Every structure is written in C-alpha cells, then in structure tokens.
Amino acid sequence: MARPSVEAERREQILAATREVVAEMGFRAMRVADVAKRSGASTGTVHYYFETKRELMQAAFEWNFHASQARRTPVVEAHEDPRDRLRAFLDSYLPVDEVVVQSWHMWIELWTAALHDTDLRELNENVYGEWRRTVAGIIRDGQDRGYFVTGDPVLLANGLVSMVDGLALQVLLGSRSMTLEQMRRVCEQSVELILTEGS
Amino acid sequence: MARPSVEAERREQILAATREVVAEMGFRAMRVADVAKRSGASTGTVHYYFETKRELMQAAFEWNFHASQARRTPVVEAHEDPRDRLRAFLDSYLPVDEVVVQSWHMWIELWTAALHDTDLRELNENVYGEWRRTVAGIIRDGQDRGYFVTGDPVLLANGLVSMVDGLALQVLLGSRSMTLEQMRRVCEQSVELILTEGS
Amino acid sequence: MARPSVEAERREQILAATREVVAEMGFRAMRVADVAKRSGASTGTVHYYFETKRELMQAAFEWNFHASQARRTPVVEAHEDPRDRLRAFLDSYLPVDEVVVQSWHMWIELWTAALHDTDLRELNENVYGEWRRTVAGIIRDGQDRGYFVTGDPVLLANGLVSMVDGLALQVLLGSRSMTLEQMRRVCEQSVELILTEGS
Amino acid sequence: MARPSVEAERREQILAATREVVAEMGFRAMRVADVAKRSGASTGTVHYYFETKRELMQAAFEWNFHASQARRTPVVEAHEDPRDRLRAFLDSYLPVDEVVVQSWHMWIELWTAALHDTDLRELNENVYGEWRRTVAGIIRDGQDRGYFVTGDPVLLANGLVSMVDGLALQVLLGSRSMTLEQMRRVCEQSVELILTEGS
DNA sequence: AATGAATGAGATTTCATTCAT
DNA sequence: AATGAATGAAATCTCATTCAT
Incomplete structure (x- = not known):
C-alpha cells in the first residue's frame, strides 16, 4: 500500500x-x-x-497559474488603502527573484503556445479575467474614496495589466534600457498618473 | 542572363x-x-x-521589422501636432488587418525565441530602441508645446509601448474581454491621461 | 483460510x-x-x-481449445446416425453466438501467432489432430453403413475441416458475400456432395 | 533531375x-x-x-494481391477445358515455392489484421470477390458443358476457395498431417467429387 | 539556381515487467 | 495473494539538412 x-x-x-x-x-x-x-x-x-508532452505543458501552465495566484493574494490583502494595494500588486510582478522570473517565463511561453491551442487560450482567458477583476476592483474602490482619477476602471485595469506584461517581457529579454529598476519606475509613474491631485 | x-x-x-x-x-x-x-x-x-532554419527565422524577424518600420514611418510623419502623431502611432499598432496581425505574430514569436537566443535579443534591443526613441521624441515635443503632462518622457514612452504589446497580445489570443475595439479604447484613454488639462 | x-x-x-x-x-x-x-x-x-504475456496467450489458447472441445463433444454424441453427427459437428462451428465468435477469433489469432512460435504450432497440431480424427471417424462409420461415398476418409475430413476454417474466417471478416447464412448453405451442400445416391 | x-x-x-x-x-x-x-x-x-507502418502494411497487402493476380491469370487462361482450368487454378495455390509461401504468409497476416481494420476488410472483400467470381465462372462453364455436377456454382466456389485457404494455412503451419503432398491430394479428391460420372 | 530523394540523429511514446509494500 | 507506481528498452515517427544531378 x-x-x-x-x-x-x-x-x-x-x-x-x-x-x-x-x-x-x-x-x-x-x-x-x-x-x-x-x-x-x-x-x-x-x-x-x-x-503526452502537450498534457504535461498544459498541467504545468495551470499549476503555475495557481501558484502565482497563491503567492499574490496575501500580498494584496495585506493592505487596506487601495493605493497601497495597487502598488503592492504591481510590485509583486517585478521579476525580482528566481520564482517570479520562472513564472514569467511560463507566462510568455503560454502566450505563444496559446496562439495555436484552444485549451490554452481558455486558460489565458481565465488568468486574465482574474487579474483584470482584481485590479479593476482596486481601482473602483480607490475612485470611490477619491484617490484615483475618474475613468472606466476596466479600461484602466486593462492598460495597467497589459503594460506590466510588456514591461516584464522586456526585462526578461535582458533589455539594456528596460532593467528591473526601470520597470519599477515606470510602474510608479503609472500609478502617479492615475492618482488625483491631492492624494 | x-x-x-x-x-x-x-x-x-x-x-x-x-x-x-x-x-x-x-x-x-x-x-x-x-x-x-x-x-x-x-x-x-x-x-x-x-x-539553416535558425538563419531563416532570424532573417524573417529582421525582414518583418523593416517592413513594420516602413509601414509606420509615413503614418507618423503625416501629422505635425504631437498629439495627433502619438494617436496615429498607437493606431498603427491595432491589429486591424491581416498584415498587422501577421506582423504581431512575428513579434510574439520573436519574444519567445529571443529568451534563449542572444542574436535575437540583440534584434529585440534594436527594435525597441527604435520605438522608444520615436515615442519619447513625440512626447518630449508635446511636453515642450505644453500638450502633455510633465514627467520623464522615456518612462512614459516605455509604459505606452509595453502596454501596446500587452494589449495586442491579448487581442491576438482572441480574448473575449480584450477585443480590437477594447484595445482602441484603452489606447485612447491612455492618451487622455497624459494630456494636460487645457489641451 | x-x-x-x-x-x-x-x-x-x-x-x-x-x-x-x-x-x-x-x-x-x-x-x-x-x-x-x-x-x-x-x-x-x-x-x-x-x-509473461506470451505465457498468458499460450494458456488462453489452450483454455479456449478445451472449452471448445467441451462444448462440441456432447453436441456430436447426441446423434447416432453418422449423417446427423456430421451435420451437428459442422453446425457447431457456425459463428452464431458471442461465445463461438470469440472462440473463432482465438483460433485465427492462434494461426498467425503459431506461424512463428514452435509451442503454438504444437498446440495447433494437437487441435487439428483431434478434429480430423473425429470427422474421419464419423465419415468412416458413414461409409461402412453405405451413407457416404467411397474415398479416403482422412482426405475428406481434411477437406471439410479446412473448408470450415476458411468459411468462418470470411464470416468473421464481415464479408458481404459470406454471411452466416451463406456459410450454413455451403456446409449443407458439401454434406450433400459426399452422400450416396440413395441416402 | x-x-x-x-x-x-x-x-x-x-x-x-x-x-x-x-x-x-x-x-x-x-x-x-x-x-x-x-x-x-x-x-x-x-x-x-x-x-506510417500501418500504411506500409496496407500497401504491401495490396501489392501482394496484385502480384498474386498477375501470377494467376495466365496460369488459368492457359487451359480451355474448365476441368483443367479448375485444376490449374487450385494448383497455383499450392505453396510449392518461396514466392507462393511468402504470398500465403501475407494473406494470413491480412486476415488477422483485417479483423480490426475496416480498410483491410474492404481489401479482403475485393480479393475474395475476385477469386469467387473466377472459380464460379469456371464451374458454371463446366456445368454447361456437362462436366460438373449440378448445384449452385457460387456455393461450390465458396466451398473450394475456403477449403484452399484452410489447407494452405495448415501446410504453412508445418502440420505433420497436412503436408504439401496431402494438400494436393485433398484438392484432387475435391475436384473428383464435383465431376459427373462420365467425365 | 534549383531540386527533391534520402538520410540519420533525436524526440515522443508504449508497455511488459518488476518490486517494495 | 495482490497491488500499482515506476521503469527502461525499444519502437515509431519527425524533420532539418545534404548532395547528386
């Protein structure tokens, strides 16, 4: 046994x-x-x-998703202020250590593979639905409290999430003009852009 | 003969x-x-x-880059006002037709391939340097004329270019919540964010 | 226990x-x-x-043989008249139900496997010796009583048994021109051929 | 070129x-x-x-069929008398040389493979249709000339062809009681059985 | 300048068999 | 007496690359 x-x-x-x-x-x-x-x-x-190898990769993509989620949730929920939450969320995407870097590699591979695989597209759909909902929720909350500028929170969330994807990609590619430090600054500046005057 | x-x-x-x-x-x-x-x-x-196949892909990536550049340049230069230039630039990235879609596919494949190929990373470096310089130039010009908010134009350019990459990726993946139309609106909203009050 | x-x-x-x-x-x-x-x-x-798998198959072939034999013997011995015995014997080979069909499948697989396996050839030798002796006995008995035409009973038995093998094979293969009913008629006609005028 | x-x-x-x-x-x-x-x-x-291996086997089965046909046709057509034709036809199936033996191996393998392969069943259907038509034609011709006993020529043809399959199988299996010589005698006796008294 | 038949190294996949429990 | 996770040898199949023409 x-x-x-x-x-x-x-x-x-x-x-x-x-x-x-x-x-x-x-x-x-x-x-x-x-x-x-x-x-x-x-x-x-x-x-x-x-x-099959395909099934292995599919399982690995899903496993990576769940692991990412598990890592992220407590980080976001550690803060109450939506401004902090947003910053913490963006921060958690910075490829600062081996685990996050490996995770980003998996996302990038997922993108390419999903372009020609329906099942993986569905997985991508779930993943992004998840991120979008989280970020849009934070932004909506912040707008209610007057911290963030007005504007469709879903559009703002999509812009931020997509920007992070694009930035991380360049960092992973070892771009000399998009280092980890640069990425951090772009993220900070982006948060600044949607903050209201007073806050 | x-x-x-x-x-x-x-x-x-x-x-x-x-x-x-x-x-x-x-x-x-x-x-x-x-x-x-x-x-x-x-x-x-x-x-x-x-x-070799590798050489073929490398050449195809480069060829795609030059073709993209050739398509882009006249579109941007058609306008004098930096606000219009920026809008035209972003517009030219929307995957509206077969050529742009195919081109995006090449970029996405380049990203994944470049993660493990030094030569392709160098190509990526050139490509992004090009885009960044163009966008940063437009933004700097717009700031000088008082159209755009202050802030490091390079950071702003990087944010925009990365966002476009991330958005196009989701559109290509057939995401139900990131359609071509959605992408267009996110881009428009992002331009609004960096416009100054009066403009 | x-x-x-x-x-x-x-x-x-x-x-x-x-x-x-x-x-x-x-x-x-x-x-x-x-x-x-x-x-x-x-x-x-x-x-x-x-x-081993080989041993399993060998045992399964033998088991199938004994089961066939056990099914057949009472059927044949139920009749006293050699003409009825022969008809009953041939009848018992018609693939009319699941058990007989499965049994035929085993025989066919045995043939192919035995072509390259000495042990299985020996098994085949036993099996056919058995059938041949039974049929030759019935024919000899019938000839003695004047029911069957003269001629070497062993040759006649061999012809009949082989014919049944060939016919069943085509039925199993789902041949459109060799159905179960056709097979029955061919068998009946063959019995007619060896009956003497008066009988 | x-x-x-x-x-x-x-x-x-x-x-x-x-x-x-x-x-x-x-x-x-x-x-x-x-x-x-x-x-x-x-x-x-x-x-x-x-x-694929499957495709190779399928092609080999078909090739073997056509080769058999090509070997057989002139043999049969060499005779005019249906009795000689039938004898020549049956003779051509005796596994006397390497080519015929190899050919029989292919048929036996085809049977087993066709039990679980629709395409191969179709091939078997064609093959047997061919043989049956040939033999039935010879028998019908012989009956018209009064050489062969009356009776459904298709049933007789089926009986003969199937018998030959079964006999060859036992010869190939190296049966001690079904040698090449035995097979020849069974075939001869079977022809005798369907000859009319006078012929 | 172009061809496409042929290759062979290498990848995935299968499955009878083993063995610790 | 029985299990089933694990193995590894071997088989099929793929495909970039070569080369004689």
Whole structure:
C-alpha cells in the first residue's frame, strides 16, 4: 500500500521540474527527457503521470497559474488603502527573484503556445479575467474614496495589466534600457498618473 | 542572363511565406517543408537561400521589422501636432488587418525565441530602441508645446509601448474581454491621461 | 483460510478476459493492462498468474481449445446416425453466438501467432489432430453403413475441416458475400456432395 | 533531375522487402527498421515513401494481391477445358515455392489484421470477390458443358476457395498431417467429387 | 539556381515487467 | 495473494539538412 500522497507529490515534483526546464531552455527546446532528469524520474514515469508532452505543458501552465495566484493574494490583502494595494500588486510582478522570473517565463511561453491551442487560450482567458477583476476592483474602490482619477476602471485595469506584461517581457529579454529598476519606475509613474491631485 | 533581381525576389517570397506560416501555425510547429510549399519552392531551395532554419527565422524577424518600420514611418510623419502623431502611432499598432496581425505574430514569436537566443535579443534591443526613441521624441515635443503632462518622457514612452504589446497580445489570443475595439479604447484613454488639462 | 479454488477461479477470470479482449482488439493490440482491467485485477496480478504475456496467450489458447472441445463433444454424441453427427459437428462451428465468435477469433489469432512460435504450432497440431480424427471417424462409420461415398476418409475430413476454417474466417471478416447464412448453405451442400445416391 | 522511375522502383523494393520480412517474422514482430535494412534503405526513407507502418502494411497487402493476380491469370487462361482450368487454378495455390509461401504468409497476416481494420476488410472483400467470381465462372462453364455436377456454382466456389485457404494455412503451419503432398491430394479428391460420372 | 530523394540523429511514446509494500 | 507506481528498452515517427544531378 503506497502512501496516498506519493502520487500527488511526484506529480508536483514533475511540474516543478517542468517549470525550471522551461524557464531555462524554453518550451521549444524542452525534451521530456530533460524534465525526467531534472525531477529525478525516468521518462516512463513522466508519461505515467502525463500521457503526452502537450498534457504535461498544459498541467504545468495551470499549476503555475495557481501558484502565482497563491503567492499574490496575501500580498494584496495585506493592505487596506487601495493605493497601497495597487502598488503592492504591481510590485509583486517585478521579476525580482528566481520564482517570479520562472513564472514569467511560463507566462510568455503560454502566450505563444496559446496562439495555436484552444485549451490554452481558455486558460489565458481565465488568468486574465482574474487579474483584470482584481485590479479593476482596486481601482473602483480607490475612485470611490477619491484617490484615483475618474475613468472606466476596466479600461484602466486593462492598460495597467497589459503594460506590466510588456514591461516584464522586456526585462526578461535582458533589455539594456528596460532593467528591473526601470520597470519599477515606470510602474510608479503609472500609478502617479492615475492618482488625483491631492492624494 | 538572369535578371539580377531574381535572387532577391525569391528571397523575399520565402520570407513572406515564412511570416504567413509562422502566423498560422507558430514557429514551434513550422517546418522548412511548410515554408517551401507556401513559397512554391522546394526545401532545397529554401536552404539554398538560408543555410539553416535558425538563419531563416532570424532573417524573417529582421525582414518583418523593416517592413513594420516602413509601414509606420509615413503614418507618423503625416501629422505635425504631437498629439495627433502619438494617436496615429498607437493606431498603427491595432491589429486591424491581416498584415498587422501577421506582423504581431512575428513579434510574439520573436519574444519567445529571443529568451534563449542572444542574436535575437540583440534584434529585440534594436527594435525597441527604435520605438522608444520615436515615442519619447513625440512626447518630449508635446511636453515642450505644453500638450502633455510633465514627467520623464522615456518612462512614459516605455509604459505606452509595453502596454501596446500587452494589449495586442491579448487581442491576438482572441480574448473575449480584450477585443480590437477594447484595445482602441484603452489606447485612447491612455492618451487622455497624459494630456494636460487645457489641451 | 483461503478457499483453494480462489487461485483457479482468478486464473479462469483472467483467461476469459483475455479471450474477450483478443476478440475485441486482436492479440497485436492487446495489452496486459487491458486484460487486467477487463478481469478486474491489476497488471501485477495478471503477472502473478502468468509470468509473461506470451505465457498468458499460450494458456488462453489452450483454455479456449478445451472449452471448445467441451462444448462440441456432447453436441456430436447426441446423434447416432453418422449423417446427423456430421451435420451437428459442422453446425457447431457456425459463428452464431458471442461465445463461438470469440472462440473463432482465438483460433485465427492462434494461426498467425503459431506461424512463428514452435509451442503454438504444437498446440495447433494437437487441435487439428483431434478434429480430423473425429470427422474421419464419423465419415468412416458413414461409409461402412453405405451413407457416404467411397474415398479416403482422412482426405475428406481434411477437406471439410479446412473448408470450415476458411468459411468462418470470411464470416468473421464481415464479408458481404459470406454471411452466416451463406456459410450454413455451403456446409449443407458439401454434406450433400459426399452422400450416396440413395441416402 | 532524378530518373522518373526511381521513386517507383524504390517503392517496389520496400514493398518486396516488407513481404519478405513479414513472411519471416510476422507482422507483429516486424519493425520498420527490419524493412529498412532488408531493402537497403534507412528508416527515414521507408517513412518517406509510407508515412506510417500501418500504411506500409496496407500497401504491401495490396501489392501482394496484385502480384498474386498477375501470377494467376495466365496460369488459368492457359487451359480451355474448365476441368483443367479448375485444376490449374487450385494448383497455383499450392505453396510449392518461396514466392507462393511468402504470398500465403501475407494473406494470413491480412486476415488477422483485417479483423480490426475496416480498410483491410474492404481489401479482403475485393480479393475474395475476385477469386469467387473466377472459380464460379469456371464451374458454371463446366456445368454447361456437362462436366460438373449440378448445384449452385457460387456455393461450390465458396466451398473450394475456403477449403484452399484452410489447407494452405495448415501446410504453412508445418502440420505433420497436412503436408504439401496431402494438400494436393485433398484438392484432387475435391475436384473428383464435383465431376459427373462420365467425365 | 534549383531540386527533391534520402538520410540519420533525436524526440515522443508504449508497455511488459518488476518490486517494495 | 495482490497491488500499482515506476521503469527502461525499444519502437515509431519527425524533420532539418545534404548532395547528386
């Protein structure tokens, strides 16, 4: 009788290994054998948990999404003031450490893969719905309290979330003019832009 | 005897075919044989012009960049007022027709490929330097004339360009909440945000 | 404590499952996992009873043989007149129900497998010796009583048994011109051919 | 410019190699690599001509059918008397040489494969329609001339063709009681059975 | 300048078998 | 007596690249 957690643990190990490998060499170059090696299993075992490479990647994308969400939620909820919440939210996207960097790699790969895969598009739809709703909620709250300029909060949220995507992408690409520090400043300036005079 | 332009023409055909194929199925799934078929040539011929697949993609990315630039420049220069220039610039990024859509596909594929390819990162660096300089120039000009709010024009330019990238990405992904029309409105709102009171 | 029949029962279950699976998807496509699932056991259990897949198939072929024999014997012995015996014997080969159909599937798979497996050839030798002896006996008896035409009873028996094999094969293959009904008529006509004028 | 016959030649080589390999080790055990080696090509080349192993086998079955037909037709047409035609036809099925033996191996493999493959069943349908029509024609002709006993010629044809299948199978299986010589005698006796008294 | 048949290295996938429990 | 997670050897298939013509 195997411990009931063995399967779940193994699955998680493989997904974590997948994220690491994808971050390092990209989905295109990633081989199932790489994931196997990294997770200390055989290719047979990887296929025991995920029938195809495609299924493995899909699961890894979803797993990354849930992990991101779990990391983000407490960060945002730590603040009460919508201005702080917005800043904390944007801050949590800065690729400051290995985990966030790896996570960003997964998002970028997801974008490219989703362009030609209906299931992944659906995942993207969920993911962005989630972010948009969160940010729009913060902005609406801030507008109610008079901190943020008027204007459709959904449009503002979309602009901010998309900007963060574009910025992180350039940072990940190692752009000499878009460093982590630059990204931070652009984000700060963007918040300034939507703050009302007094606040 | 052969017209000297034959080679150049053939090369262009292959690059155009590459863009079409990449837009349709993605770089990952694209085979040299697909490009050959699409351009009406043999795989041998494709390799006659581009030694490796990697070289073909690199050339296609560069070709796409120059084509984008050529399309963009007259659009921007058609206006004198920096506010109109900025609006025209952003407008030219909306994925309204097949050419712009295919072009966006190439950019997105470039991002992913460049994450693990130094040469392509260099290309990205050039491309973004170009856009940033253009937009920053427009903003600086607008600030000088009092149309735009104060603030580091480079930061503002980076924010705008990144936002456009992120927005186009979601439109390309067929997001139900980020349609072409939505993207247009977000862009318009963003311009409003940096306009000064009077203008 | 365990009933001594438990093992025998389990074994039988697995063999029955094997016949079902082979009939449905063929030996080539059959996986040990399919047999396990069908018999409600694990792959480990299947291997507990049959060391290798080859051994499992061999046992299943033999089991099918004995089951066929057990079904056939009372049918033939129910008649005293050799003409009736022959008709009853041929009748019992018509693929009229699921059991006979599955049994035929096993024979056909055995033929193909035996072409390259000495042990299975030996099994085939036994099986056909059995049929041939039975039919030759019936014919010899009928000739003695003046019901059947003269001629080497062994040759006649071989002709009949082989014909039945060939006919059943075409019926199993769903041939539009060799239906169950057609097969029945061919068998009847063949019996007529060896009957003497008066009988 | 390659010779136009190169492709056809190469294809034929691969199909011939397939028949040899299938006859030797069976479809189940046959690997694409075996066919490649036998035909002096690489596995890549085999796949260049036949996308999948299944397609290769299908083509090999069809090729074998056409080759059999081509071998058989002149043999039958060499005789005018329906009794000779029938004898010549049955004779041509005796596994007397390597080619006929290999051909029989292909038929047997076809049967088993066709049980679970619609396309192959269709091929079997064509093949048997062909044989049945030929034999029924010969019998009908013989009956018109008073050489053969009365009775449905289609039933008689089916009985004969099926018998030959069953007999050849046992010969191929190396049955000690069904040798080539035995098969020949059973066939002769069967012809005797349908001859009228005087002829 | 162009071809396309042929290659072979390498990737995914399958599955009988094992073994710790 | 039974399990089923894990394995790894082996098979199919893919495709960028080459080269004789």
